[in-house]
Amino acid sequence: MPEQISKKIKNKKKESPVILKYIVLTVAAIFILFPIVMIIFGTLKTRGEFMTVPYTLPIPPNWGNIKRVLTMPIFWYMMRNSVLVMIVTTVGVVVVASLSAFVFSRIEFRRKNMLFNFFTLGLMFPVTVAILPIYLIIRQLNLINSLTGVILVQTAFQLSISIVILRNFFMSVPFELQDAANIDGCNNFGFFWCVLLPLARPSLAAVAALTMVTSWNDLLVPLVLIDKEKLWTLPLGTMQFQGQYGMDLSLVSAFLLLSAIPAIIFYVFAERQLVSGLTAGALKG
Amino acid sequence: MNKKVPEEDKTIKLLSRTNTFTWQLHDNMTIVLFLLPAFILLSIFLVYPIFRSAYYSLFNWKGFGPAVDYIGLENYTRLLTDNIFLKAVKNGTLIVIFSLVIQLPLAMGLALIVGRNIPGRAFFRAIFFMPYVLSEVITAIMWLILYNPNPRRGFLNAIINIIPNLEPQAWLADTRLVLPAIFVVLTWKYVGFHMLLYITGLQNIPRDIEEAALIDGVNSRQMVTHITLPLLAGTIKTSIYLSIIGSLQVYALVWIMTRGGPVNASEVMSTYMYRYSFVRFELGYGSAVAIIMLLISLTFSVIYLRLTRKAEYVT
Numbered sequence: 001m002p003e004q005i006s007k008k009i010k011n012k013k014k015e016s017p018v019i020l021k022y023i024v025l026t027v028a029a030i031f032i033l034f035p036i037v038m039i040i041f042g043t044l045k046t047r048g049e050f051m052t053v054p055y056t057l058p059i060p061p062n063w064g065n066i067k068r069v070l071t072m073p074i075f076w077y078m079m080r081n082s083v084l085v086m087i088v089t090t091v092g093v094v095v096v097a098s099l100s101a102f103v104f105s106r107i108e109f110r111r112k113n114m115l116f117n118f119f120t121l122g123l124m125f126p127v128t129v130a131i132l133p134i135y136l137i138i139r140q141l142n143l144i145n146s147l148t149g150v151i152l153v154q155t156a157f158q159l160s161i162s163i164v165i166l167r168n169f170f171m172s173v174p175f176e177l178q179d180a181a182n183i184d185g186c187n188n189f190g191f192f193w194c195v196l197l198p199l200a201r202p203s204l205a206a207v208a209a210l211t212m213v214t215s216w217n218d219l220l221v222p223l224v225l226i227d228k229e230k231l232w233t234l235p236l237g238t239m240q241f242q243g244q245y246g247m248d249l250s251l252v253s254a255f256l257l258l259s260a261i262p263a264i265i266f267y268v269f270a271e272r273q274l275v276s277g278l279t280a281g282a283l284k285g
Numbered sequence: 286m287n288k289k290v291p292e293e294d295k296t297i298k299l300l301s302r303t304n305t306f307t308w309q310l311h312d313n314m315t316i317v318l319f320l321l322p323a324f325i326l327l328s329i330f331l332v333y334p335i336f337r338s339a340y341y342s343l344f345n346w347k348g349f350g351p352a353v354d355y356i357g358l359e360n361y362t363r364l365l366t367d368n369i370f371l372k373a374v375k376n377g378t379l380i381v382i383f384s385l386v387i388q389l390p391l392a393m394g395l396a397l398i399v400g401r402n403i404p405g406r407a408f409f410r411a412i413f414f415m416p417y418v419l420s421e422v423i424t425a426i427m428w429l430i431l432y433n434p435n436p437r438r439g440f441l442n443a444i445i446n447i448i449p450n451l452e453p454q455a456w457l458a459d460t461r462l463v464l465p466a467i468f469v470v471l472t473w474k475y476v477g478f479h480m481l482l483y484i485t486g487l488q489n490i491p492r493d494i495e496e497a498a499l500i501d502g503v504n505s506r507q508m509v510t511h512i513t514l515p516l517l518a519g520t521i522k523t524s525i526y527l528s529i530i531g532s533l534q535v536y537a538l539v540w541i542m543t544r545g546g547p548v549n550a551s552e553v554m555s556t557y558m559y560r561y562s563f564v565r566f567e568l569g570y571g572s573a574v575a576i577i578m579l580l581i582s583l584t585f586s587v588i589y590l591r592l593t594r595k596a597e598y599v600t
Binding site: 018021024025028029031032033035036038039042050051052055095096097099100102103107109115118119121122123124125126128129130131132133134135136137152153155156157159160163187188189213216217218219220224234235236238239242249252253256259260263264266267271274275278279282 | 313323413416420427437478533534
């Protein structure tokens with residue numbers, strides 16, 4: 001009987017035209033990869049080549065554009081600022097969110113649900129919607145033109161989703177573990193630090209990956225809070241660079257490619273964490 | 286999710302926590318200390334600014350000095366009768382509709398193909414999702430180059446030039462084409478994300494249900510329409526909700542590619558708000574726009590929560 005069933009299933013599978021599926025997938029993949037390939041071609045051409053023969057393979061490759069971008073001090077300022085903002089924001093979000101998630105998943109108290117609703121307010125609206133109010137408060141706090149302001153805002157807006165993701169995971173850790181730790185003389189912080197966090201590493205990684213991408217790609221917060229050129233982050237600087245060198249498309253391409261490379265490297269190494277963070281955040285939020 | 290602790294757990298808890306009073310105190314301290322950092326950040330950067338904005342939205346205020354010129358709800362009446370704002374709302378709605386009828390079915394189709402054990406699925410999945418990690422700034426500039434009206438520079442027109450009977454288009458400078466052109470870019474960037482949501486949803490469908498259906502002689506089309514899609518209802522709701530919230534959030538793409546032009550043809554609420562707040566510095570009026578946007582996203586969030594909570598009770 002089971003054999004028959006599996007045969008039947010196999011037959012059904014054979015019915016669906018596999019070639020058609022691959023055609024669909026290939027067309028979609030070309031659509032996705034196409035702009036990226038064009039940027040790589042553009043980068044490896046001189047400005048003149050980009051104007052006259054933009055769609056041919058860049059042979060021989062011209063490394064001049066890449067060299068030029070890499071020798072611009074402003075590029076390295078932006079890189080440094082972006083890395084700095086991303087790291088501090090990520091550490092901040094992971095620490096602050098896991099503390100709150102611990103309380104919401106492990107301790108019973110009155111008005112817990114009400115308080116939890118308050119902590120997940122950030123799920124209700126994106127930072128874009130609230131950017132003007134944020135600008136006003138940052139101005140009041142005298143944090144305009146400081147990376148601290150950018151970090152604080154990005155951290156605050158990433159908290160709600162991270163708390164939800166971490167709370168869901170923390171709740172799946174058996175309560176017996178906590179009791180055992182308590183009997184062994186471990187207080188709440190001891191349990192949190194020595195038992196829960198090591199167990200929660202995958203979900204911490206997911207939250208970190210999600211925060212890193214969000215922070216790295218954020219344009220609006222730095223755009224509104226930062227004027228000083230030396231404090232520009234990569235997305236902000238890329239936008240200004242395009243405005244300034246818009247005519248030299250091969251140089252713009254090189255700049256785009258170089259500012260995308262960190263994100264792509266990150267993606268290759270942390271795809272799984274990022275995906276689990278995104279889906280956990282979206283589907284359980 | 287946080288159901289009551291079962292009885293036996295409670296007794297263990299009592300046993301372990303011999304001195305209940307000390308534990309109570311300890312728990313209370315933990316609650317306060319652990320929640321404080323997040324509470325402060327959320328209050329200062331989320332809650333307080335919104336009340337502040339609601340207050341400023343009642344003033345004619347250029348952002349310098351205290352707001353003194355109280356005008357009541359005038360900003361709101363001006364806003365709701367401004368044709369450009371209404372155009373922005375209409376464009377936002379159109380983007381949502383495009384997403385619902387084009388982007389989400391596309392994502393679903395890809396998920397149905399790639400979510401199953403077809404060889405090479407990890408490779409394709411990785412490609413489709415890649416644009417999500419590229420910033421909107423990079424995406425916008427990349428497509429700006431592709432959409433260049435000059436066929437010698439913009440690839441799209443170069444292709445169109447080859448095909449007979451088709452004329453090169455001024456994509457982003459044409460009031461009729463600009464919104465679809467932006468929508469193509471949005472699809473490019475976000476279709477992979479929605480695909481991922483559906484793949485996760487698909488993986489959560491118990492295998493036995495589908496196998497049972499196969500034994501009952503269901504063909505693959507019936508399978509999708511009668512079994513897979515209904516079981517994915519929750520995921521579909523989430524993905525619809527996220528595209529609605531996402532369309533309120535579209536800022537960088539539109540601002541970099543068109544600044545909302547030509548003649549406001551691609552204006553969306555966020556670019557409108559940005560222009561009034563940070564280009565013209567009419568902060569009172571900008572605040573009113575922000576409050577309206579907040580109300581819209583709150584409304585959809587509440588509707589979404591209602592819908593999904595109800596679904597949870599049913600299952």
